Amino acid sequence: MQPSINQVLLQIALDLSTSLPSGHHYQRLIAALNRVLPCEASALFVFDEMGFLQPVAVSGLSEEVLGKKFLPDNHPRLKAILGCTTPLRFPSTSELPDPFDGFLKDDPNSSIDVHDCMGCSLYVEDNLVGVLTLDAMKVGAFDQIDDITVETFAALAAATIRNITMVEALKRSNKKHQNINKLLIEEARTKGGQLVGVSLEIQRLRDNIKMVAHSNYAVLISGETGTGKELVAHELHAQSQRSDKPMVYVNCAALPESIAESELFGHVKGAFTGANSHRAGKFELADSGTIFLDEIGELPLLLQAKLLRVIQQGEVQRVGADKNLFIDVRIIAATNRDLELEVSEGRFRSDLFHRLNVFPIHVPPLRERKGDIAVLTGHILDKVKLQFNINTLHVHPRSLQYLEEQKWVGNVRELEHTLMRAALRSIQDQQAVITEEHLGVSGMVIKGVSSATDDMPDQPIVMREAVERYQKQLIEHGLKKSGGIWSKAADFLKMDRGNLYKMGKKLGVKP
Structure with a gap:
């Protein structure tokens, strides 16, 4: 039983929200259109960056058409359709050449001389993006098809083009960002320097790094100023299973207390004066990677409590948000302070110290x-x-x-x-x-x-x-x-x- 137009339109609408392999959305739309409209040949075109019309789906035509590009100035019928914002019907007596002469699937040697032909330009937010063409061998085949039906199919075709264009743009952007991230990670490793030395002390340090790097344990790096604690953190990340993910650096000593919570955990729009948009915090940015909390001993007690919650529960709450976000972050912290002394004197939380001090690494002084x-x-x-x-x-x-x-x-x-x-x-x-x-x-x-x-x-x-x-x-x-x-x-x-x-x-x- 032939499906109704409403059923076909519903299926096309459902396809818009369905993940399909590249090009399948276009071909399914053309196939659906041919099930309810009396046409022997149809084609969907999309503009490319050079101004050519590129066929992305055809029915009743040789697949050779999909490999061609059509310049509108060379094809009067396509140019006429593009110049009209409503469906355009060509009389059977039209002398304008058909762009598909010689490309009929059943009879590639014949020209399309006497037939019904119509087309509709496709717009996305007032931008001309393509063309939909319909051909029938019988004169008057489209007389019973009103413009609203054709415009509805055209609107769905335009929506399909928009969705696919957006998805492809997102994929390209994601790939670009992945490449940029990979490049930045490699540059960070190169610029970060390396642990240089032949002493027993530096070899012992390398052994400790190698021992704990592949785990997800929190690491607390201690040592005097200038000993290379940041280099140790970079080595831990580079040798870990998260090495292809970012390592986000946070200088706790440089965090102004007034915005420290927002910097670490993010905020939502309107959370405070100046919060004009949503913003991810450092922990969100480090999700699936590593966060390096340098000078952790400088963190205020109030933020220490919130950091403890993140470590214990694996979730962060943006300032002003009413829900939590789950994250997977490996924590490396560093300090030049004696944190045990800081704990005994009440300047550092003992529970946070023990959470961070799962695997302590001491960087020896140069002397x-x-x-x-x-x-x-x-x-x-x-x-x-x-x-x-x-x-x-x-x-x-x-x-x-x-x-x-x-x-x-x-x-x-x-x-x-x-x-x-x-x-x-x-x-x-x-x-x-x-x-x-x-x-x-x-x-x-x-x-x-x-x-x-x-x-x-x-x-x-x-x-x-x-x-x-x-x-x-x-x-x-x-x-x-x-x-x-x-x-x-x-x-x-x-x-x-x-x-x-x-x-x-x-x-x-x-x-």
């Missing part, structure tokens, strides 16, 4: 990392060389020994800033060796190196040549002490073996 100064120095100077596009830059052995004897209360960050300042001075002096003068130290005495002034020149000399002679003497001395073995000489002079060998070759040192 306890024996042997890491030289490695860090080489790493930092490599970054300086890359930044200033220079080939050679290293530290004089006396300067390196000076660096190794300092307490570094600011830890790696202080060492980095010291070396960057010294490197800038050496570059300005057009020298490849950072000396004590570049470090801002004068008259320093280094263990194992003579500080007598008897060897100081009385006449003007080229300082670079003097430095290179001294370097050559030191390398030769180191090789002599090490039996001509470059690796032992490098240990003696506290240098990287490769760098020492290059320097020796440049200065003409023969083992």
Whole structure:
């Protein structure tokens, strides 16, 4: 039994809210139209970005049509339909060529000479988006079809085009955002730096990171300012199962108390003065990923209680909202405070401390990392060389020994800033060796190196040549002490073996 027009229209309307494979919505609409209208051929066109009409669904026509594009100026009937806002009917005596001549499915060699033809332009919010065409071989086949019926099908076709266009735009936007997120994650890892060092302390730190990274346990990172707590957080995330998801950074010390709750948990429009739109908080943005709460010890007690609720129940409530949102977030926190002392003195909640302190990781201060100064120095100077596009830059052995004897209360960050300042001075002096003068130290005495002034020149000399002679003497001395073995000489002079060998070759040192 042939379905009624109402049944077909209902099915098309239901299809609008149904998820179907790409292109199926268009073809189902054309198929439904042909079930109730007396047409042997029909086509649905959509405008592309170049102004061509692209067939997206056909019936009674060769599928070859789907691979073609139609420029309206070259097809008078299509141009006429586009110029009319209501259904346009062509008389059988019309001399305008039919765009589908030669494309009939049953008889591709014939032209469509005598037939009924009509079409309707498709609009979405006053924007012309496409065309619907209908062809019947029998003259007068469409006489009993009123314009309202055709306009209804046209409206549903336009709605279908709009829905599909919006879905495809969302998919493209989502893919673009995924690519951008992936790129930003990779850039964050690259810019975030890395844990550099060879000491037992830094190796123990790496082992702890590897041990807990794959779990979802909360991690509390402690350590002095400048030790690299943020680097540890990045490593934990990079080695976790959430590494392809974002890690959202929150500096708790920089959160103004008046807006801290909104920053962390979000707000709804109208929740407070200035809340002009809905806004997701940091926890929502980190959903399925990691949130890094830096300087957690600075968080006010009121917010500590709300943070505890998030950790315990896995849900957040936007400021001004009447419902909660469930989230899946891995929490990493860091502090330079003694949180146990803070708890005992009432400045930090004990229940929150125990929730965060599931797996504590302590980052050792630089003064306890024996042997890491030289490695860090080489790493930092490599970054300086890359930044200033220079080939050679290293530290004089006396300067390196000076660096190794300092307490570094600011830890790696202080060492980095010291070396960057010294490197800038050496570059300005057009020298490849950072000396004590570049470090801002004068008259320093280094263990194992003579500080007598008897060897100081009385006449003007080229300082670079003097430095290179001294370097050559030191390398030769180191090789002599090490039996001509470059690796032992490098240990003696506290240098990287490769760098020492290059320097020796440049200065003409023969083992």
